[in-house]
């Protein structure tokens with residue numbers, strides 16, 4: 648069987664450099680390009696790239712994906728910064744290239760995907776829910792893509808179940824003290840030397856609390872998800888949002 652021809656964009660970054668090693672070590676893949684900032688995207692075409700792993704910055708990702716989709720290359724995207732407008736723009740590009748697949752995964756680690764799933768399941772049973780994400784201080788953005796997605800999923804589950812708004816009688820004396828509001832769910836971002844990527848979903852009801860916590864302790868935690876994404880995206884045309892779509896989570 649021929650190997651999948653894979654390129655990594657952002658190849659010198661924290662997660663990109665780990666992805667380069669993971670693709671090189673995968674028996675069913677060949678790393679055909681490893682590009683950093685300033686490298687020419689035409690290299691992707693010249694190298695016969697089938698799947699691009701996009702791990703750059705929110706400022707670069709749209710231009711890179713536009714190029715990939717126009718050239719019929721599938722993409723597995725970990726870069727953050729996704730808004731409804733950006734997703735609509737990407738869907739417009741994909742409509743002109745109907746056989747091309749793009750996976751955007753807010754988080755590639757299995758534990759983070761499960762955290763989102765468990766939080767979604769638990770959300771309707773508790774009066775209060777807040778999300779705390781904790782990352783290394785060089786992280787590109789806040790709140791994390793994972794926390795934003797988690798809060799959106801929680802909010803959607805609560806709306807579907809007809810939950811009342813959360814109780815909160817607090818007067819905010821200093822802007823930001825209660826975190827960011829993502830669809831009515833407070834999201835708090837910690838940046839601390841020594842951390843990598845962590846998240847807690849705190850749920851509270853009468854006389855009890857439930858905490859769902861996930862810790863990524865090394866960038867290797869994201870690699871099985873990236874490799875799974877590469878294998879699956881080639882037969883998943885259009886936009887897939889979330890690695891859970893490629894996992895059998897029941």
Ligand SMILES: NC(=O)C1=CN([C@@H]2O[C@H](COP(=O)(O)OP(=O)(O)OC[C@H]3O[C@@H](n4cnc5c(N)ncnc54)[C@H](O)[C@@H]3O)[C@@H](O)[C@H]2O)C=CC1
Pocket residue numbers: 656657658659660661662663682683684685686702703704705707711724725726727728752753754755756786787788792869
């Ligand atoms: N979905 C997931 O599971 C994960 C997502 N991330 C996200 O991935 C992104 C990268 O994170 P880090 O590796 O920590 O950042 P980083 O800053 O270490 O790496 C980004 C790299 O991309 C390069 N770059 C920027 N523009 C480029 C372009 N146009 N073409 C090629 N390379 C370009 C930069 O020079 C840098 O080397 C962030 O958005 C982060 O939130 C990070 C870890 C896991």
Ligand SMILES: O=C(O)C1=N[C@H](C(=O)O)C[C@H](O)C1
Pocket residue numbers: 727753754755782786787790791792793794843844845
């Ligand atoms: O920048 C990071 O490090 C991470 N970014 C992603 C996010 O914003 O959710 C995934 C993970 O949290 C690591």
